[in-house]
Structures are given as structure tokens and as C-alpha cells.
Amino acid sequence: MHALSTLARLGIGGLLLDPRAFRAQRDDPGAFQRGLFLVALVGLLVGLASWIGDLGEYLTQPDPEAVRSTLYDGLTAMPWFRQVAEEVPGFSTSFEQAFAQQAGLFQTNPLLGLGGVALAPILALLSWLIVGTIVHIAARAFGGTASYGQTLACTALAAGANLLGLVQVVPYAQVAGATLLGLIVTYVAVREAHGLPSWRAFWAVTIGPLLLTALLAGLGCCAVIVLVSTLSNAQGAAL
Amino acid sequence: MIELFNAALTVNQATMRRLRDAPDVVLRGLTIVLFVGLLVGAVNGASAAISTSTPERTVDQVRAVVDQQVESLVLGPNAEEVQPIVRFINENEESFYALLTDLLSLPTPLPRPVMLFFQWLASVVSTPLSYLSGMLLAVTVAHVAARQLGGQGSIQQMVGLGALSVAPHALDALAFIPVLGPTLGFIAWAWGLVILVVATMIVHRLDSMRATMAVLLYPLLLILLGTLLFCGLLFLLVAAAAR
Numbered sequence A: 001m002h003a004l005s006t007l008a009r010l011g012i013g014g015l016l017l018d019p020r021a022f023r024a025q026r027d028d029p030g031a032f033q034r035g036l037f038l039v040a041l042v043g044l045l046v047g048l049a050s051w052i053g054d055l056g057e058y059l060t061q062p063d064p065e066a067v068r069s070t071l072y073d074g075l076t077a078m079p080w081f082r083q084v085a086e087e088v089p090g091f092s093t094s095f096e097q098a099f100a101q102q103a104g105l106f107q108t109n110p111l112l113g114l115g116g117v118a119l120a121p122i123l124a125l126l127s128w129l130i131v132g133t134i135v136h137i138a139a140r141a142f143g144g145t146a147s148y149g150q151t152l153a154c155t156a157l158a159a160g161a162n163l164l165g166l167v168q169v170v171p172y173a174q175v176a177g178a179t180l181l182g183l184i185v186t187y188v189a190v191r192e193a194h195g196l197p198s199w200r201a202f203w204a205v206t207i208g209p210l211l212l213t214a215l216l217a218g219l220g221c222c223a224v225i226v227l228v229s230t231l232s233n234a235q236g237a238a239l
Numbered sequence B: 001m002i003e004l005f006n007a008a009l010t011v012n013q014a015t016m017r018r019l020r021d022a023p024d025v026v027l028r029g030l031t032i033v034l035f036v037g038l039l040v041g042a043v044n045g046a047s048a049a050i051s052t053s054t055p056e057r058t059v060d061q062v063r064a065v066v067d068q069q070v071e072s073l074v075l076g077p078n079a080e081e082v083q084p085i086v087r088f089i090n091e092n093e094e095s096f097y098a099l100l101t102d103l104l105s106l107p108t109p110l111p112r113p114v115m116l117f118f119q120w121l122a123s124v125v126s127t128p129l130s131y132l133s134g135m136l137l138a139v140t141v142a143h144v145a146a147r148q149l150g151g152q153g154s155i156q157q158m159v160g161l162g163a164l165s166v167a168p169h170a171l172d173a174l175a176f177i178p179v180l181g182p183t184l185g186f187i188a189w190a191w192g193l194v195i196l197v198v199a200t201m202i203v204h205r206l207d208s209m210r211a212t213m214a215v216l217l218y219p220l221l222l223i224l225l226g227t228l229l230f231c232g233l234l235f236l237l238v239a240a241a242a243r
Helices: A002-015 A019-027 A031-059 A064-076 A079-087 A091-106 A110-141 A148-169 A178-194 A198-238 B002-009 B013-021 B025-051 B055-075 B083-104 B112-148 B155-174 B180-204 B208-242
Strands: none
Touching: A002 A019, A002 A031, A002 A148, A002 A178, A019 A031, A019 A148, A019 A178, A031 A110, A031 A148, A031 B112, A064 A091, A064 B083, A079 A091, A079 B083, A110 A148, A110 A178, A110 A198, A148 A178, A148 B112, A178 A198, A178 B112, A178 B155, A198 B112, A198 B208, B002 B013, B002 B025, B002 B155, B013 B025, B013 B155, B013 B180, B025 B055, B025 B112, B025 B155, B055 B083, B112 B155, B112 B180, B112 B208, B155 B180, B180 B208
16 A cells, blocks of 8 residues: 555656656665656556446447438438449449448447557556666666666656656547657757756656657658659650 | 645746745646646536537537628628638538438437536546646747757756746636637736746756846747748749749
């Protein structure tokens, strides 16, 4: 019980960017283990909340098969469908086949979501380890002094930002702001753990996401160039 | 909390300075976001629940939006070109509304009022997070710019005081009133911007000109960059099409 209240205090300390929580994590030799439990526990709770919310949504939605047949009947009864079916031979058959292929889209099973509950803490731990490692390498490169364990112990408090995800226990609720808050918490964690000046801590935290964004932007530009050249080639061939 | 809310609305600098130096600055700032978010979420959620309480009412809402769009198409400068689209909509809309009514009338395991209650509750709990997200983005960008301009405040102080900029958004609770709602929304946004500038000024001990620059610099740069990128892409596509 005491351990749980300590974890709750740490999670809320992280959520509220309380420097004392980060310093306590940095200076405690058992902090890594506590951080690990915190990340896994928050991940599990958020996964469970999300599943309960999904279950609530499932119970307030009509039967998927009824949705499918109503949609089919309604679409085929529309004037546009009759017009196209008269003008294009075989349209009705193709439409029916295409509709049958999409049948899986209407099928939902709330029990399948239970797998997500088990997966949530694992994913939370993985992302904590990956982000923590990248941030630690960057912070050391910028002159940080903390050990790997101290960095991870402090960045574990970013799990506090994920506590916002608990609102998903309410069906139809949407989470927002958790990623940005997580980044801010990680910035405070790096600054407190490594004793870095603000700008260095800022770059240590943002360099990873910036590189990733630059990579995605580069890939996006390449895709646009390929698309434009394909379009112009196709036009040239048509002429 | 009400005292802080009033201080935010009146841009009371003395209270904001006291808040800046308080150890629980983030908690107190986020309390304002929570309060405004819950209020707006509850009112807007109730308004949405009333307007979608029956399948017929939901369909009427959709019908009103479609009618408005068709009217703008018919009265627009390309009225001749869009005639086929308008004809298509006119021919199919009644059967589309019938389909929508059928879909919304399908039986569910729990009765429809339960779904409406869930959706209202979702609006109540999601709205504070939506405000938090927007506020954090604005505050982070302003904080980075303010530090570049010589500011000395911490991110905790910036989040705590920046959260006060959400206070005028209590006006968003009146968003359901036609015409007046959007106007009040714009007033709330401008009012929040002023509070954010004052918060940046107080947290970073900057003069008003630098604080304004800190708040507006990156959003303006982003808009400029976005416009340039859009123009460049448009130019590339037009050039490709012209070849």
C-alpha cells in the first residue's frame, strides 16, 4: 500500500512537473526499479481504462451485421445506384463483391481488446527504454553527468503524463496533450537528472524527435517528387 | 481558485507575480484549465446531447448543414459548373436521410439515453484535455522564443501562468448560440492571447514588445513557411500539369 502511494505521488509529481519528485528519483538508488513499476502500472491502468471505454462504446452501438445490411439496402435503394447500374453493365455484381470484401470492417469483438490491455504496459516499458536511451546519449553528448539508471529513473516520471489517458475509461472520450506534456516532463527530467542548463536539456530532448521529423519530411518530399515526375511522364505518354 | 480565475480575466499582474513565485504554480494553473474545461464540456455536451437526442433530430442537423452547403454552392461564383453536383445532391438526399434514420434507429444492447449520457460525459472529460493540449503547445512555443529573447523563467512557471490564458474560454460555453457563439469564441481567443503575452512578460521578466514577439514569432513563422510550402507545391503541380 505504501509502495502504491509512493508511485501515485511520483506519477502526480511528474504530471505537475514538480522538481522535487525528479530530484528524489535522481538521488535514490532504488529509483530505477520504482520507475519501472510506475511505467508498467500506468501503462496497465491506461490500457484497462481504454478497454473499459471500448466496451462501453460496443454496448451502445448496434449489431455490426445489422449496420452492414441496413447500409447495403440503403445504398442500393438510392437513385444514383439505379442510374449507374442501368448505365454500367455488371456494376451491381462488382458493388456486391466489393461490399462483401469490406464485411470485416463491420466486425468488432470487445474481447479482442483484452490483448491490448496486456500489451499496453509492455509498449509503455519499451517506449520508456527507447526514449530514455536516446535522451541519455544526447544528454551525455551535451555534457550531462547522470548515469543511465538515473536518466531512466527520472524519465520514468513522464509516465505521469500518460495518466491523462485514464479518461478513456469514459466511452467516446478523447485524450489530447499527453505526448507534448510527456516531452515537457522528459525535458524537466533531463535537466534535473543531468544538471544541464536549459538549452542543452532542450536539445537533448528534442534532437531525437527533430531528426525523426526531418527524416519523415525528407521522405515526404521524395514521395512528392516521385509523384510529380510520374504524373508528368504519364501525361507525356498520353500526348 | 475563483480568485485566480478572476485575476486571469482581469489580467491582474500582482496576482500573476505571486503565482509565478508559488511552489505549486503548475497545479494552480492546471486547476483553471480543469475548471474551464469541465464547465464548457458540460454545457456543450448537454447542447450536443439535446440536438442529437432522437434520430430525427440528428438527421435534421445533417439536413441543415447540407442545405447550407448547397445554398453556398448555388449562390457561389461557380454556380454553373456545380450544377451537376447540386442535381446529384437533390436527387439523392432524401434517400440518404432515410438511410441515416434507419442506421440511427437500429437497436443497441444499451438504450439510446445511455449512449447520450456517455457522449455527454466524454465531452465533459475530454474538453479540459483539449484546452490543455492547445495551451501546452502555445506555452512551449512562447517559452522557447522567450528564452531566445533573453527570458529567465522556468517551464513550470510558464505552464502555470500560461494556463491562465484558458480562463476567457469559459465563453465557449455559449458556443451553441447561433452567430453570438462564434463571435464570443473569437473574443475568448483574443483575450487569451493577451493573457498569454502578459504571462510571458511576467514569467520571463521581459518588456511587452519582447513578450508579444515571443508569443507570436513562431506561429507567424510557421504560417509563413506553410504558405510558402503550399505555394511551392501548387507551383510544382501546375508546372507538371502544364507540361
